[in-house]
């Protein structure tokens with residue numbers, strides 16, 4: 001792997017293959033060839049990333065960019081913008097559906113409107129902290145395993 005400047009990893013798991021990851025790989029290879037990058041960039045299939053509901057997944061190394069819900073029509077922009085110009089495509093980056101701040105706002109809003117008041121907020125914040133630590137551990141485990 002080390003002779004290449006970059007690698008584009010495409011999920012070859014069942015879910016992503018059912019969502020056109022073969023076509024994405026073909027199109028990426030097509031544009032890599034078009035721009036004469038075959039000696040610099042390698043496109044490879046991987047196993048399942050564990051993010052099947054957000055597939056097809058494409059990961060670019062060495063910068064560890066993690067794209068979700070990629071379509072074959074995105075292949076040209078991945079090569080032109082990311083690989084050639086070094087500008088990852090914001091529209092494909094993984095977005096956490098709810099940030100911790102949004103969860104906090106929701107908890108405070110619901111807790112202050114119920115009969116348990118402040119005690120409920122404190123309990124909810126404890127639960128939120130446990131949730132955050134669990135999510136952090138899951139994300140770290142996922143990144144280590146990918």
Ligand code: FES
Nearest residue numbers: 011013016048049
């Ligand atoms: S099949 Fe692609 S992430 Fe699981």
